[in-house]
Amino acid sequence: MKSRSVxxxxxxxxxxxLALFPLSQPVAAAPYEPWARWFxxxxxxxxxxxxxxxxxxxxxxxxxxxxxxxxxTYELSCQETGSLNVTNNVAVFDGNSYLTxxxxxxxxxxxxxxxxKLKIDSTCDCKQANxxxxxxxxxxxxxPFFYMxxxxxxxPKLPVGPDAHYSMTVDGVTAVSEVFMPNKQLQHxxxxxxxxxxxYQMLFELDGTSLGSSPTAYSGLLKVPTDQKQxxxxxxxxxxxxxxxxxxxxxxxxxxxxxxxI
Numbered sequence: 001m002k003s004r005s006v007x008x009x010x011x012x013x014x015x016x017x018l019a020l021f022p023l024s025q026p027v028a029a030a031p032y033e034p035w036a037r038w039f040x041x042x043x044x045x046x047x048x049x050x051x052x053x054x055x056x057x058x059x060x061x062x063x064x065x066x067x068x069x070x071x072x073t074y075e076l077s078c079q080e081t082g083s084l085n086v087t088n089n090v091a092v093f094d095g096n097s098y099l100t101x102x103x104x105x106x107x108x109x110x111x112x113x114x115x116x117k118l119k120i121d122s123t124c125d126c127k128q129a130n131x132x133x134x135x136x137x138x139x140x141x142x143x144p145f146f147y148m149x150x151x152x153x154x155x156p157k158l159p160v161g162p163d164a165h166y167s168m169t170v171d172g173v174t175a176v177s178e179v180f181m182p183n184k185q186l187q188h189x190x191x192x193x194x195x196x197x198x199x200y201q202m203l204f205e206l207d208g209t210s211l212g213s214s215p216t217a218y219s220g221l222l223k224v225p226t227d228q229k230q231x232x233x234x235x236x237x238x239x240x241x242x243x244x245x246x247x248x249x250x251x252x253x254x255x256x257x258x259x260x261x262i
Contacts, residue, residue: 033060034118036110039253040076040103040146042233047086051076051101051233055109057118066257070113076101078233090186093243095141098235106226110258123150123223124258126200129170129193131252137164137182138245144236145243150224151254152236153191155245157182166191166204166211170254171222175202178212186248193222193255224254 035058042051052075058068082097107120131153133145140159146152150171157164158179166177168191175193190205199219204211233250234243 034058035060035066035257036106036118036120037253037255037257038106038109039251040231041252042099042101042250044086044089044091044248047089049078049080049084049086049091049099049233051078051099053103055106055113057110057113072109072113074104074109076103078102081235090246090248092246093138093234095139095242095244098242099233100235101231101233103229103231105229106256106258120226120258122225122227124226124256125195126170126193126222126224126255127195127257128255129168129222129224129253130255131168131189131191132250133189133247134186134249135189136184136186136246141244142236142239142241143243143245144232144234144239144241145247145250146231146233146252147236147238148225148228148231150228151252153250153252154236155189157244166206168193168202170200171224173200173218173220173222175204175213175215175218177204177206178214180206180211186246193218195255224256226256226258 038053038055040053052073054071054073056068057070058066061067078099078101080099084097085092110118110120135155137157140157143155143157145154152169154167155164156167162181163179164182165179166189168175170193188207192203194201194203199217201217202213202215204213
């Protein structure tokens with residue numbers, strides 16, 4: 001699983017693309033297979049929403065390891081619906097408020113950063129989708145944390161009893177964690193779809209402790225769109241459900257390792 005990055009309002013880190021993308025030469029001449037991926041982070045630094053999208057471009061070496069050649073982070077624009085109460089860098093979602101965030105198209109970014117030498121398809125294979133959240137549960141709700149076509153992450157709380165669980169949906173396939181009893185303090189939840197051969201393993205954690213998953217595995221290939229322009233924090237447009245509880249940090253990695261070429 002990816003450890004959380006330091007979130008800043010606008011951070012750009014570029015390193016020279018030497019082995020894979022000498023931009024004066026075609027990608028086809030590179031000795032190793034190129035790839036590109038992205039992930040999103042949301043926090044509430046200085047008591048306001050701060051969302052970033054980080055894009056990495058790299059190559060696979062002869063051992064099959066992913067080598068990052070270039071990384072760039074974009075600060076995203078998010079529009080608030082309702083009124084979020086943010087105190088001490090923690091946002092209260094009251095069941096009536098959520099964020100709509102605009103994101104640059106992943107395909108376009110990759111083409112721009114490589115001067116058109118690496119082109120990504122409209123979907124990419126999901127290798128290791130990962131969601132992480134620091135959240136305290138409120139009233140019973142479906143609690144959508146993140147919604148984008150092809151990828152959703154939530155923390156439903158049951159209407160009967162104090163129990164809750166985590167769920168993640170990738171390409172229409174949903175995995176749900178075993179039920180646990182939440183407390184009133186922020187808890188760190190993790191959800192993961194991990195590709196293993198020709199199937200995926202579904203994994204969940206709560207404050208570092210593993211939770212059971214239903215189902216535990218899925219056979220088949222899952223894909224994530226690469227042409228999205230928008231995502232929601234705290235809102236599911238399919239169901240109309242809105243988040244209820246407090247949120248301080250959210251990390252989403254669709255596990256999208258998109259290979260391509262000229």
